Amino acid sequence: MTAVAIHAGPARRVKARRVLPGFGLAMGGTLLYLAIIVLLPLAALLLKSAEIGPEGFLRLLASPRVLASLQLTVSAAALATLFNAGYGLLMAWILVRYEFPGKRILDALIDLPFALPTAVAGIALTALYAQNGWYGQILEGEAGIKVAYTIIGVAIAMAFTSVPFVVRTVQPVLEDIQPDVEEAAATLGAYRGAIFRKVVFPAIFPAYLTGCALAFARSLGEFGAVIFIAGNLPFKTEIAALLIFIRLEEYDYPAAAALAVVLLAGAFCILLVTNAIQAWHMRYRMKG
Amino acid sequence: MKKIVSLATAALLFAAPVMAQDKAPAEILNVSYDIGRELFAQVNPVFAAEWKARTGQGIEIKQSHAGTSRQARSIMEGLQADVVTFNQFTDVQVLADKNFVAKDWQKKFPNNASPYYSLPAFLVRKGNPKNVKDWSDLVRADVKSVFPNPKTSGNARYTYLAAYAFALEQNKGDQAKAKDFVKKMLANVPVFDTGGRGSTTTFVEREIGDVLITFEAETNGIRREYGDKGFDLVTPSLSVLAEFPVAVVDRVATKRGSQQVAQAYLTFLYSEAGQDILAKNFNRVHHPKVQDRYKAQFPSLKLVTVEDVFGGWEKATKDHFAEGGILDQVFVNR
Amino acid sequence: MAADAAFHSAPAAASPSRLPLILILLGVTLTALFIVAPVVVIFTQALSKGWATYVAGILQPDTLHAVLLTVVVAIAVVPVNLVFGVGAAWLIAKFEFPGKKLLLTVIEIPFSISPIVAGVTYILLYGGQGLFGDFLVEHDIQIMFALPAIFLVTLFVTSPFVARELIPLMQAQGSEQEEAATTLGAAGWQIFWRVTLPNIRWALLYGTILCAARAIGEFGAVSVVSGNVRGETNTLPLQIELLYHDYNAVGAFAAASTLTLLALLTLAVKAWLERRIAH
Numbered sequence: 001m002t003a004v005a006i007h008a009g010p011a012r013r014v015k016a017r018r019v020l021p022g023f024g025l026a027m028g029g030t031l032l033y034l035a036i037i038v039l040l041p042l043a044a045l046l047l048k049s050a051e052i053g054p055e056g057f058l059r060l061l062a063s064p065r066v067l068a069s070l071q072l073t074v075s076a077a078a079l080a081t082l083f084n085a086g087y088g089l090l091m092a093w094i095l096v097r098y099e100f101p102g103k104r105i106l107d108a109l110i111d112l113p114f115a116l117p118t119a120v121a122g123i124a125l126t127a128l129y130a131q132n133g134w135y136g137q138i139l140e141g142e143a144g145i146k147v148a149y150t151i152i153g154v155a156i157a158m159a160f161t162s163v164p165f166v167v168r169t170v171q172p173v174l175e176d177i178q179p180d181v182e183e184a185a186a187t188l189g190a191y192r193g194a195i196f197r198k199v200v201f202p203a204i205f206p207a208y209l210t211g212c213a214l215a216f217a218r219s220l221g222e223f224g225a226v227i228f229i230a231g232n233l234p235f236k237t238e239i240a241a242l243l244i245f246i247r248l249e250e251y252d253y254p255a256a257a258a259l260a261v262v263l264l265a266g267a268f269c270i271l272l273v274t275n276a277i278q279a280w281h282m283r284y285r286m287k288g
Numbered sequence: 289m290k291k292i293v294s295l296a297t298a299a300l301l302f303a304a305p306v307m308a309q310d311k312a313p314a315e316i317l318n319v320s321y322d323i324g325r326e327l328f329a330q331v332n333p334v335f336a337a338e339w340k341a342r343t344g345q346g347i348e349i350k351q352s353h354a355g356t357s358r359q360a361r362s363i364m365e366g367l368q369a370d371v372v373t374f375n376q377f378t379d380v381q382v383l384a385d386k387n388f389v390a391k392d393w394q395k396k397f398p399n400n401a402s403p404y405y406s407l408p409a410f411l412v413r414k415g416n417p418k419n420v421k422d423w424s425d426l427v428r429a430d431v432k433s434v435f436p437n438p439k440t441s442g443n444a445r446y447t448y449l450a451a452y453a454f455a456l457e458q459n460k461g462d463q464a465k466a467k468d469f470v471k472k473m474l475a476n477v478p479v480f481d482t483g484g485r486g487s488t489t490t491f492v493e494r495e496i497g498d499v500l501i502t503f504e505a506e507t508n509g510i511r512r513e514y515g516d517k518g519f520d521l522v523t524p525s526l527s528v529l530a531e532f533p534v535a536v537v538d539r540v541a542t543k544r545g546s547q548q549v550a551q552a553y554l555t556f557l558y559s560e561a562g563q564d565i566l567a568k569n570f571n572r573v574h575h576p577k578v579q580d581r582y583k584a585q586f587p588s589l590k591l592v593t594v595e596d597v598f599g600g601w602e603k604a605t606k607d608h609f610a611e612g613g614i615l616d617q618v619f620v621n622r
Numbered sequence: 623m624a625a626d627a628a629f630h631s632a633p634a635a636a637s638p639s640r641l642p643l644i645l646i647l648l649g650v651t652l653t654a655l656f657i658v659a660p661v662v663v664i665f666t667q668a669l670s671k672g673w674a675t676y677v678a679g680i681l682q683p684d685t686l687h688a689v690l691l692t693v694v695v696a697i698a699v700v701p702v703n704l705v706f707g708v709g710a711a712w713l714i715a716k717f718e719f720p721g722k723k724l725l726l727t728v729i730e731i732p733f734s735i736s737p738i739v740a741g742v743t744y745i746l747l748y749g750g751q752g753l754f755g756d757f758l759v760e761h762d763i764q765i766m767f768a769l770p771a772i773f774l775v776t777l778f779v780t781s782p783f784v785a786r787e788l789i790p791l792m793q794a795q796g797s798e799q800e801e802a803a804t805t806l807g808a809a810g811w812q813i814f815w816r817v818t819l820p821n822i823r824w825a826l827l828y829g830t831i832l833c834a835a836r837a838i839g840e841f842g843a844v845s846v847v848s849g850n851v852r853g854e855t856n857t858l859p860l861q862i863e864l865l866y867h868d869y870n871a872v873g874a875f876a877a878a879s880t881l882t883l884l885a886l887l888t889l890a891v892k893a894w895l896e897r898r899i900a901h
Binding site: 094241268 | 639642728738885888
Binding site: 063065126130132148149232234242245246248249250 | 357358495
């Protein structure tokens with residue numbers, strides 16, 4: 001990726017002479033496509049929400065139902081991410097470090113939640129966790145834990161659809177760690193737990209954080225898998241994405257747009273955070 | 289790149305007519321309420337046969353069902369509906385305000401353009417284990433009722449208004465007590481779905497709640513559909529008359545040249561054959577002969593109208609359903 | 623808890639412990655309970671009333687139409703995003719220019735946006751009260767609640783998939799081969815076909831498959847803009863929701879089972895491709 005400046009000049013970031021053809025075409029095509037398909041609709045959204053002004057915007061967001069839905073969405077997404085933080089780390093670890101029969105199938109299964117349409121996941125999870133489902137009968141009948149139509153159900157649906165993120169971000173980094181470092185530590189008599197804490201974990205930490213952030217972002221916006229299992233109780237299990245949908249049904253475009261902007265801003269912040277983590281990680285690697 | 293996009297779009301547009309197999313020479317779209325699916329699936333072929341006999345022209349009626357507020361929005365956004373068959377006045381009026389249907393749409397067909405009516409009624413589990421008889425039972429701590437979200441469902445708005453009207457009657461018009469009553473009732477609802485059919489699924493398939501409150505027509509339909517599970521119908525002492533208004537969407541119909549057939553389709557709902565199908569599906573009708581035929585399945589009760597109790601839909605919407613209205617207040621304070 | 627004890631009591635170089643076995647069993651059990659069970663439920667529900675009902679459920683005219691529509695949308699969307707993905711990856715990987723990071727972020731946007739938000743943006747653009755609403759009504763062009771809207775939102779949602787797979791790979795491969803070809807006097811398209819494409823073909827196929835899978839399965843964004851007319855603008859995921867609310871759980875799960883089989887097929891092809899890419 002090092003650009004060789006052919007003639008001396010201040011412009012270090014711009015390649016002085018482009019060797020390869022196709023820059024103009026690729027640039028023009030990419031920008032045109034992004035403008036039409038991505039940026040134009042987003043501009044429409046921002047324009048619509050700008051119509052109501054900052055005051056109106058805040059008033060809409062301060063309505064109890066909106067606040068409740070945002071709170072629920074963030075809490076459920078946090079729960080889901082917490083689960084994936086544990087489960088994802090475990091799966092990445094055993095898939096990289098151990099050999100066992102059926103490992104390849106297990107590895108492929110991790111991507112199932114991405115491949116499976118969310119609506120399908122939604123009805124399947126509902127059938128599973130509802131009062132008369134396989135798990136629901138046990139959880140509700142035996143343990144008295146209600147899952148479907150509660151925040152737990154919302155979190156389960158979110159966790160399901162965002163499973164691959166943590167596993168897939170941690171896996172390659174874990175593969176890159178040279179086992180000799182660990183072996184050296186081991187021969188020095190270090191304990192397993194200590195090795196993991198002092199050697200392995202710091203190395204995978206940035207990727208791990210990125211994976212968790214991505215899983216969290218996906219959970220915030222998830223719709224299809226959640227609406228079937230949530231029960232959509234205002235103030236209890238109504239997610240922000242569904243409230244947008246409801247606001248549209250009530251012809252309340254400004255409110256729908258305002259909420260959409262909030263979700264958009266949340267996604268954007270997370271995108272920036274993950275980019276920052278990656279940049280930091282690059283520097284970390286350089287030093288290492 | 290642009291060329292590819294437009295080509296692909298063009299290809300899609302060309303593919304559309306080819307995709308529908310053996311398309312009838314003409315088709316109209318009936319955009320309707322959430323739980324009208326089975327009803328219009330029965331009405332459409334009978335009308336199509338009659339239309340063909342009369343004009344020699346084949347016709348196909350496409351159906352779209354969802355909460356009516358959402359449907360009205362879709363039409364304003366460009367959904368090409370030739371007719372609407374809704375379950376409440378407001379959502380047709382919205383279309384009239386935006387010039388999609390005639391300003392005087394209620395005068396275009398008999399009975400305020402409502403070929404049939406129904407009312408919120410109760411469906412309980414076999415043998416009525418909780419002994420639910422009337423609206424007053426729905427505020428008991430041990431009774432969980434299920435109905436959709438009044439914010440998105442016309443069906444649920446009737447339920448809410450019926451409960452409110454009942455409480456007013458009980459408390460000699462005391463608004464504060466009525467408010468308190470619906471608040472207690474709403475607090476007893478474990479799940480709010482967005483449309484009537486979602487609530488039915490919750491009550492029947494997921495076995496949640498003791499009472500399902502929905503249109504009488506739907507309660508009967510469920511009992512028929514799920515004969516093996518067993519449910520009982522309960523008619524409360526008082527309910528709100530739920531009109532099912534219909535209208536031709538002039539703006540679309542004129543453009544597509546479907547005015548005539550759209551008009552005929554809605555008129556058919558008033559004919560004896562049409563009314564018979566409606567009544568067979570447990571909707572209450574005005575046709576005297578048909579009324580007589582199905583008298584047995586419609587218990588009598590006190591029916592009040594939105595006009596009488598709430599001063600009309602516009603006022604009811606402003607007082608109860610708008611942002612910050614009574615509904616929001618009783619929801620929020622849970 | 624035994625695992626914990628093993629964790630702290632022995633130096634790592636000492637005799638092998640039971641920890642790996644415990645971790646593997648835990649991982650397999652969790653995966654079976656959490657990821658595999660929902661798939662099993664889909665098939666048991668679909669077949670709960672026997673094969674005949676299952677087949678009848680799949681062969682319903684409206685469901686078949688939904689399958690057809692879904693396939694048509696995917697066939698229209700995937701090539702467009704394939705071309706876009708290759709172009710964007712070529713731009714990002716082969717050239718240096720200011721604003722590259724920003725461009726990368728813009729490419730990534732649809733991937734992290736809620737599908738509902740995607741649908742709303744299109745309504746606010748082409749809907750009756752949207753930016754172009756009046757213009758479209760005047761010229762009698764229908765985008766919303768018709769095929770073009772479904773096509774456009776699917777395009778939006780799946781736009782990053784091919785680019786995401788290609789960019790890291792092409793960046794890692796560098797441009798030496800292409801530059802060598804240039805000095806030998808090869809033209810742009812020749813370089814791409816002969817040099818670049820063979821190097822990226824598996825990743826390209828991989829990205830295409832992911833893009834297709836998402837295009838077929840998109841629910842949220844499409845449900846905002848479709849208008850759900852039976853047998854007309856219902857894609858398969860919407861048809862599943864519709865059947866589910868139609869007292870027809872078996873039909874819904876039957877339709878869902880076709881998408882599930884497709885998902886499993888996607889996983890199989892993906893696993894095979896990953897091995898090819900690794901070699």
